[in-house]
Amino acid sequence: MQSGNNTKLLVIPCSGVGKVHGLISREAVYRVTDDLLPGQADTVCLALLVAGDAETKDKVQSIPCVTLDGCPKLCAFKNVELSGGKVSNQIRVYDVMKRYRGAHFGTATALSEAGWQVVDELADAVVPNANHSAVKEE
Amino acid sequence: MGEAVAKVGIISCSGEEIAEGTIARQAVRRVLEALRPNHTVTLCLPLFLAGEEGERRFAREHPTITVDGCSKLCAKRGTEKYSGEVSASLVVSDILGDRAKHCHRSTRQADKADEEAVWIVAERIAAAVDEFIGTRSAGQEDAAGSSAACCACGSPSSAAVVEINGASVTITGLPLIFQHLQKNGLSPDEESANTLLETAKIYHAIDAEDENAYRHALAAAYREFCRESTS
Numbered sequence: 001m002q003s004g005n006n007t008k009l010l011v012i013p014c015s016g017v018g019k020v021h022g023l024i025s026r027e028a029v030y031r032v033t034d035d036l037l038p039g040q041a042d043t044v045c046l047a048l049l050v051a052g053d054a055e056t057k058d059k060v061q062s063i064p065c066v067t068l069d070g071c072p073k074l075c076a077f078k079n080v081e082l083s084g085g086k087v088s089n090q091i092r093v094y095d096v097m098k099r100y101r102g103a104h105f106g107t108a109t110a111l112s113e114a115g116w117q118v119v120d121e122l123a124d125a126v127v128p129n130a131n132h133s134a135v136k137e138e
Numbered sequence: 139m140g141e142a143v144a145k146v147g148i149i150s151c152s153g154e155e156i157a158e159g160t161i162a163r164q165a166v167r168r169v170l171e172a173l174r175p176n177h178t179v180t181l182c183l184p185l186f187l188a189g190e191e192g193e194r195r196f197a198r199e200h201p202t203i204t205v206d207g208c209s210k211l212c213a214k215r216g217t218e219k220y221s222g223e224v225s226a227s228l229v230v231s232d233i234l235g236d237r238a239k240h241c242h243r244s245t246r247q248a249d250k251a252d253e254e255a256v257w258i259v260a261e262r263i264a265a266a267v268d269e270f271i272g273t274r275s276a277g278q279e280d281a282a283g284s285s286a287a288c289c290a291c292g293s294p295s296s297a298a299v300v301e302i303n304g305a306s307v308t309i310t311g312l313p314l315i316f317q318h319l320q321k322n323g324l325s326p327d328e329e330s331a332n333t334l335l336e337t338a339k340i341y342h343a344i345d346a347e348d349e350n351a352y353r354h355a356l357a358a359a360y361r362e363f364c365r366e367s368t369s
Contacts, residue, residue, distance in 0.1 A: 015152040016182050017163055026154060030244035045159065047152040047212040050187040075184040109167040110245065
């Protein structure tokens, strides 16, 4: 998928495959790119970036990025920075999850209702970053 | 086939940009949770590529299957760069062909096309795992006591118990099999028994002399599953 000329923001999840946190990060990104900021926000394959793909590196270096990480290893944030990307905001899934103390969020395969609530909350937290990047461009 | 292998590592591409990436990820999870829970572990690709030595060592010492969404083969190339040649490389876009066009990136939009795609890819992965687990039939997976389905996440295996000739038998993945067949419109009547048996046999070793008992038990369990899911 090509980032269009109107892309103001890249939203990049860790996509951790082992735990529910990774799925939440991934779904929050799709909520932003597909529903909340279609045409304005896009994502890139983190593995492709880490593998050194030139086109993907160019994108993260030229468009402000928001990273969403599921675990404290912060793979998305660290790898975007290592690639020379501009991280305008780093969001940790856990910071939102801990507000739902005792809730069951689903699994790494399927989210529960509480899991989807976290997705929506994370996505809402990403949206203002697009507005900020638009203001900076002006 | 030489000596049996305890664990096979499966590495999915992250593939956020394309639906095939989501299918790869979901199919890997299905193998871990339901189809081959005792013999598989997964490794986080971005973590692996970024230099997590433990995961790289695992991939060096165990058979590793990579599942890539597209022909860029990030999982395969990344694994081979740090841990040597992979044991098998599967590519979702090759497996699914045009079928992938109807799939979605988000599981929120997932429908029958996504579900079928995940099953097709998961079965291909499970077949590749069987190539390495060697002396033990994949159909003999025993969810009881399994510590797998893991990346240390503790996700429980999906299994169900049926009564066969007076003995309790655990069939790994049976709830997922029922769910899949129900979505495909299989009615819970006597005619469903053969379909249930043939599907269960893919994942569970069934002796010919026990087939009739399994046929009845699976049909009864499927009726109960459908009754509960609609009530």
